[in-house]
Amino acid sequence: MLKRxxxxxxxxxxxxxLSPFLIIISxxxxxxxxxxxxxxxxxxGRNNIDFILFxxxxxxxxxxxxxxxxxxxxxxxxxxxxxYLRKYKLDELPQLINVLIGNMSFVGPRPEVRKYVNLxxxxxxxxxxxxxxxxxxxxxxxxxxxxLLGKSEDPENTYIHEVMPAxxxxxxxxxAKRSFMKDIGIIFKTFLKLFS
Numbered sequence: 698m699l700k701r702x703x704x705x706x707x708x709x710x711x712x713x714x715l716s717p718f719l720i721i722i723s724x725x726x727x728x729x730x731x732x733x734x735x736x737x738x739x740x741x742g743r744n745n746i747d748f749i750l751f752x753x754x755x756x757x758x759x760x761x762x763x764x765x766x767x768x769x770x771x772x773x774x775x776x777x778x779x780x781y782l783r784k785y786k787l788d789e790l791p792q793l794i795n796v797l798i799g800n801m802s803f804v805g806p807r808p809e810v811r812k813y814v815n816l817x818x819x820x821x822x823x824x825x826x827x828x829x830x831x832x833x834x835x836x837x838x839x840x841x842x843x844x845l846l847g848k849s850e851d852p853e854n855t856y857i858h859e860v861m862p863a864x865x866x867x868x869x870x871x872x873a874k875r876s877f878m879k880d881i882g883i884i885f886k887t888f889l890k891l892f893s
Contacts, residue, residue: 699877704803708796719790722753722782729778732758735791740808743828748800750808751791755779783843786891792831804880805830806868813861821865827872832887834871835864840890 712719723734736754739747756774775783782788795801801808808829817824839845842860849855871879 700802700880701799703877704796704799707803708793712793712797715790715793722787722790725778726754726776726782730757730776736788739811740829741811741814741825742800742808743825745814745822745825747811748795748808750801751794753782753788753791755782755788789831796831800828802828802830802880804832804883806833806871807836807864809861813857816857816861817865820869821862823872824865824868827875832883833868834883835867837883837886837890838867839864 726734733754736752736756738750738752740750742748755776756779757776779788792801796803805828806824814825839860845860846852846855871883
């Protein structure tokens with residue numbers, strides 16, 4: 698209950714305070730390339746239920762049809778402004794709306810697309826017992842995931858058999874010992890990582 702109250706109040710405050718900044722980002726995206734300002738993607742949330750995740754669009758229109766994984770820092774599908782939005786995780790800011798309406802939390806396992814969730818084993822599916830989050834320990838540990846995949850000869854294979862299991866393992870450890878104060882610590886560590 699405390700976590701939900703925090704999520705609601707903090708996400709509302711963030712949206713209000715950041716609204717001028719969000720408008721500026723929206724204008725830059727509109728000027729930089731054709732297409733919608735926002736990108737909507739179906740992800741898997743708590744209890745294995747799909748929901749719509751909000752992000753700022755960082756790729757050219759329909760680029761996701763060429764693959765779901767972003768590979769390397771200079772993926773040709775990414776727009777000029779999109780590169781910087783992704784680098785500093787600013788493309789994730791619209792997920793404050795997801796937190797506000799309640800299908801995400803500030804801290805929790807990052808929501809995955811159905812294609813990869815279908816590969817989870819029974820133990821890994823336990824990450825679906827909690828709300829997904831904007832940030833988590835795995836996001837901090839794999840902050841440069843795109844660059845890591847960019848160095849692989851087979852990025853999807855590397856993601857499925859190396860990166861995804863490692864991230865799920867970190868999330869399962871978080872779920873086993875989660876607490877409100879631990880969440881605050883993860884938020885703090887995320888900011889440190891962003892500004893380091």
